[in-house]
Amino acid sequence: MAIVAIDVLDVGREGGIGPAQRIALGLMIGVALAGLTLIPLKGAPA
Numbered sequence: 001m002a003i004v005a006i007d008v009l010d011v012g013r014e015g016g017i018g019p020a021q022r023i024a025l026g027l028m029i030g031v032a033l034a035g036l037t038l039i040p041l042k043g044a045p046a
Helices: 002-009 019-036
Strands: none
Touching: none
16 A cells, blocks of 8 residues: 555656556456445345
8 A cells, every 4th residue: 555655746857657557446346345345344144
Protein backbone atom coordinates (compact mmCIF):
# COMPACT_ATOMS: atom_id res chain seq x y z
CA MET A 1 0.00 0.00 0.00
CA ALA A 2 2.84 2.37 0.79
CA ILE A 3 4.47 1.75 -2.59
CA VAL A 4 1.22 2.65 -4.36
CA ALA A 5 0.96 5.85 -2.29
CA ILE A 6 4.53 6.80 -3.17
CA ASP A 7 3.88 6.21 -6.88
CA VAL A 8 0.68 8.26 -6.80
CA LEU A 9 1.98 11.17 -4.69
CA ASP A 10 5.50 11.42 -6.16
CA VAL A 11 4.44 12.27 -9.71
CA GLY A 12 7.35 14.65 -10.35
CA ARG A 13 10.01 12.01 -10.67
CA GLU A 14 10.54 9.70 -13.61
CA GLY A 15 8.46 6.56 -13.42
CA GLY A 16 5.31 6.60 -11.38
CA ILE A 17 2.30 4.52 -12.33
CA GLY A 18 2.26 3.21 -15.88
CA PRO A 19 -0.66 1.97 -17.94
CA ALA A 20 -0.23 -1.67 -16.93
CA GLN A 21 -0.19 -0.68 -13.26
CA ARG A 22 -3.34 1.41 -13.73
CA ILE A 23 -5.12 -1.58 -15.26
CA ALA A 24 -3.92 -3.85 -12.45
CA LEU A 25 -5.04 -1.35 -9.79
CA GLY A 26 -8.44 -1.05 -11.44
CA LEU A 27 -8.84 -4.82 -11.51
CA MET A 28 -7.70 -5.06 -7.89
CA ILE A 29 -10.29 -2.50 -6.81
CA GLY A 30 -12.97 -4.35 -8.79
CA VAL A 31 -12.10 -7.66 -7.16
CA ALA A 32 -12.09 -6.02 -3.72
CA LEU A 33 -15.55 -4.54 -4.33
CA ALA A 34 -16.84 -7.90 -5.58
CA GLY A 35 -15.41 -9.53 -2.45
CA LEU A 36 -17.13 -6.99 -0.22
CA THR A 37 -20.49 -8.01 -1.68
CA LEU A 38 -19.89 -11.55 -0.43
CA ILE A 39 -19.63 -10.53 3.23
CA PRO A 40 -22.88 -11.37 5.02
CA LEU A 41 -24.36 -8.27 6.62
CA LYS A 42 -27.30 -9.93 8.33
CA GLY A 43 -27.65 -13.04 10.44
CA ALA A 44 -29.73 -14.85 7.80
CA PRO A 45 -28.54 -18.39 7.01
CA ALA A 46 -27.17 -19.03 3.55
